[in-house]
Amino acid sequence: MDPMHMEAIETALSIENRSLSFYRGAASKVTDENTRRIFELLAKEEAEHVEYLCRLFDGNRDERVGSSGLQDMLSEPGYRELFDSVDSNTNETGALRIALREEQACIERYTDFAQTIREPRIRDVFIRLLNETGKHSELISEEYMRIMHMVDRTDQDVFVRE
Numbered sequence: 523m524d525p526m527h528m529e530a531i532e533t534a535l536s537i538e539n540r541s542l543s544f545y546r547g548a549a550s551k552v553t554d555e556n557t558r559r560i561f562e563l564l565a566k567e568e569a570e571h572v573e574y575l576c577r578l579f580d581g582n583r584d585e586r587v588g589s590s591g592l593q594d595m596l597s598e599p600g601y602r603e604l605f606d607s608v609d610s611n612t613n614e615t616g617a618l619r620i621a622l623r624e625e626q627a628c629i630e631r632y633t634d635f636a637q638t639i640r641e642p643r644i645r646d647v648f649i650r651l652l653n654e655t656g657k658h659s660e661l662i663s664e665e666y667m668r669i670m671h672m673v674d675r676t677d678q679d680v681f682v683r684e
Contacts, residue, residue, distance in 0.1 A: 527644040530635055534651060535575045536594075537631060542568040543595040544624060548608045548617070557617045560665075564621055567658060571651060578647065600627060618666040625659040 545565035549558050595601045604620055612620070632652040639645045666672075
């Protein structure tokens, strides 16, 4: 694999590992069981992304996954801000707002990769991650609308901009 493409995959793996650490850490901070389940479900989805990216490498999965965990995630200002916004009293709606912000940040990163990488096999990796992250974002939005008793997406404009 071309070194530039390898670097893109390594970056994606780093993003997914940080997201995984974020959701696991957030789940451990909250006391509400439903909120914890939301974060645990999102962590499970991120773990699947990590596994997918690891299969692209010939190396040992253990060398690439979670080596720095929570500390690595907290070294990124955006993740630190999100993580600091979670506390033991975070409820379901708060968790969904936080999760949507995290997913939207990943969508931005993967969109950049998908638009700039020309090699089809590598670009397809980012398109797949982009599509799956978009699905996560959509599910989070739908759950938020359900909890908030919103009628349709026009009610959600305030949520997305926060």
